Amino acid sequence: MKTRKEIYGKECAEILRNITLYHNIRKAQVIKLHPNISPEVCEKIIFHLQNNRRIYHDKATDIIYDNNDGSTDFETIYCLWVICDFIDKTEYHSSSDFPANAVFFAEGELYELSFIPENKEAMFEQAFKTQEPDGKRIIVLESTEQIPNIKIPDVAAYCTVNDSTGEVKYFRTGE
Missing domain, CATH: 1.10.10 (Arc Repressor Mutant, subunit A)
Structure with a gap:
């Protein structure tokens, strides 16, 4: 047995x-x-x-x-919903360092996921200016109203996440 x-x-x-x-x-x-x-x-x-x-x-x-301190990183949780959305095509996923929250490989492409809170767009723009992209960037936002305020290079898509349902809505960059 x-x-x-x-x-x-x-x-x-x-x-x-x-x-x-x-x-x-x-x-x-x-x-x-x-x-x-x-x-x-x-x-x-x-x-x-x-x-x-x-x-x-x-x-x-x-x-x-993974520990009992109970501190919640909602930025990572939001990015995980995006990985869940791609999971059938995902070969590998992992956490990452600022400004990215997570990365994943899907269909041979590397994607960087970054959550940008409202009113923090300028800070993230500066962080991304100093960094060459390792792959395509997907930016997770609190609101679609943030999109015109973001000037980050190499963004493949923006998205919003409904944390209670896990639903992800994607928006093209217009580039």
Whole structure:
């Protein structure tokens, strides 16, 4: 008879890797990031990891943390919804350093994801001016009203995210 570890060891390691990589992630995102694992198995693995104190699940917000300090990085959570949107085409994804929040490879292309809060457009413009793009940039915004205020080179698309549903709406750059 096989043990739980023998049956779900690889899946558990994949899920734990993503939680520790991004530090905080919605449970729905964990499930979407692992389309090869059934939602029921994802739920069981999350429950198992929580019982073993490897992760912490705030049921009120449905956010899973890799530590118990409970600080939430919503910028990364918003960018993760974009990765979830591309997950069927994604070969690899990871967190990144400022000004990007995350990166992913899809269909042989590298994409940098950056969340820009309202009234921080100028700061991000300066940060992007000093950096050569590693790939196509997707800029996640709080509002479409920010688009005219942003002058960042090599932007493939802008998008907004509905965090409660995970819906991502994309907007072309016009370039």
